[in-house]
C-alpha cells in the first residue's frame with residue numbers, strides 16, 4: 399500500500415513539475431532562434447561542476463566547451479574607451495577571484511588578453527558593460543555594504559552615493575545619446591574634468607538596480623549626469639509585487655543603446671522571490687516625466703524550482719529570455735522565446751550551470 403502511494407505521489411510530482419511544461423531541446427532552440435531572426439550566437443555561462451567557477455561557452459555550432467577562464471557572472475559586448483562605439487561581440491567582463499574575494503577581469507571568449515580592470519579592496523561584483531566603454535558594477539564598501547560604481551578605461555572607478563541600503567546588480571537603461579530619447583537634463587556632453595577628478599562618463603546614464611533601504615530588495619533607478627554626478631534616484635513604481643525583486647536585466651547588449659520600442663519603452667526582466675520560491679518576471683519600463691515607471695507585470699515561469707539570473711535579448715522581431723533553473727534537480731541553462739512562450743533546455747550537465755549571457759553579433 400505504501401509503495402503504491404509512493405508511486406502515485408511520484409507520478410503526481412512528475413506530472414506537475416515536468417510534463418506540464420513542454421520543453422524544447424537545444425537543437426530546437428537553434429532552429430527557432432535563427433528562424434525568428436537571431437544571429438550568430440555565443441552563450442556564456444558559469445559552470446561550478448569542477449568545484450571552481452569557470453566560464454563556459456555554448457556557441458551555435460557545437461557542444462558546450464570550457465573557455466578555460468576562472469570566473470563567474472560574465473557580462474559582455476563593448477570595447478574600452480570613453481565615447482568609443484566599437485562593439486566587439488567576443489568581449490567579456492567577469493568576476494574573478496581577487497582582493498576582498500572578487501575583482502573584475504576582462505578578456506575575449508577566445509581566451510586571449512585577460513587582464514584585471516578593477517581590484518578594489520572589497521568585493522567587486524556583477525559587472526555590466528555597455529557598448530560605449532562604460533561599466534557599472536557593485537562594490538563592497540568599508541562597512542560591508544554595497545554601492546554601485548561606474549568605470550571606464552580613461553577615468554577608473556567612480557562610486558555613486560545612492561543613499562542607504564545595498565545597491566547591487568546594476569543594468570543600463572540608457573548610456574549613450576539617442577536623440578529621440580535624450581533626457582532633457584542630459585545636454586550634449588560638455589563636461590570637462592579637472593586634473594585628478596574622476597570622469598567616468600562622457601554622457602548621462604540611467605541605471606536600474608536592486609536596493610534594500612527599507613528591508614526587502616526592490617528595483618530602483620538612478621539618473622546620472624555626465625561626469626558621474628548623481629542627479630536623482632528612487633524606487634521603480636507602477637507595478638505591485640509582493641516579494642523581493644532581484645537581478646534586473648534589460649535587452650541592451652547588442653547595440654550601443656537599449657533596445658527601445660517605438661514608444662520609448664523597453665523590457666525589464668527580474669528574478670522575483672516570493673515565499674522562498676524564485677521565478678522570472680517581465681515588465682515594461684517607460685521614462686515618464688523624468689522618472690522611470692514600470693507596468694504590465696507578467697510572470698514568465700511558475701515552476702517549483704528556483705529560477706535565477708534572467709538575461710534578456712531582443713533580436714529581429716523576437717525576444718528571448720535566458721535564465722538558470724534547478725527544476726530537474728540541479729541548475730541548468732534555459733531559454734524562453736517570449737512571443738511564443740516556448741521553453742528550451744540548453745544544458746543538461748551534472749552540477750551547476752548558471753548566470754547565462756547571450757552575446758551575439760550583428
Ligand SMILES: [Ca+2]
Pocket residue numbers: 496497498499500501502516517518519520521522
Ligand atoms: Ca576586489
Ligand SMILES: [Ca+2]
Pocket residue numbers: 675676677699700701702703704705
Ligand atoms: Ca520557481
Ligand SMILES: [Ca+2]
Pocket residue numbers: 728729730745746747748749750751
Ligand atoms: Ca546542471
